[in-house]
């Protein structure tokens with residue numbers, strides 16, 4: 001790696017361009033590290049990574065609560081009105097004899113985002129405000145990093161939008177507060193994940209311990 005002065009070796013990391021195996025290092029904020037073989041970007045250290053991630057997580061927590069408390073969508077058909085919540089889809093699938101699909105929808109829309117938000121707040125909160133690591137921070141942080149790719153809020157939203165287009169031909173649909181909160185949640189969680197620097201978190205956790 002080049003471009004900056006690395007301060008500490010943490011683990012190995014593979015270059016996304018040429019698969020070269022390199023030492024992952026904790027970099028000074030605002031700096032980048034490039035592959036020694038192909039020059040591809042392998043690491044980027046963000047400014048105020050933990051503060052930014054926490055700010056997005058708190059915003060995400062508020063939006064997540066709104067998305068679960070308020071109506072998601074209102075259907076109007078021939079004078080009848082039906083209000084659905086975020087959890088309604090999973091419950092209907094369960095009741096219709098598709099429990100596996102119900103659980104998958106529940107985890108994608110509520111379970112994984114909740115685990116990510118509360119897990120990251122649990123790990124980063126004490127680190128930021130009390131300068132000491134939370135209990136069992138290692139397994140919790142590893143779990144968050146592992147479930148990251150499974151929290152597919154945008155894929156869930158794509159499915160919702162396809163359903164809206166299909167249903168709008170026969171019924172009137174009115175998105176509720178939860179729908180717009182969920183849209184905001186997708187943006188804030190994407191920003192939180194982009195701000196998070198796992199190498200820096202591991203270093204701080206190690207130093208605090």
Ligand SMILES: [Zn+2]
Pocket residue numbers: 015016017018019020035036037038039040
């Ligand atoms: Zn490379």
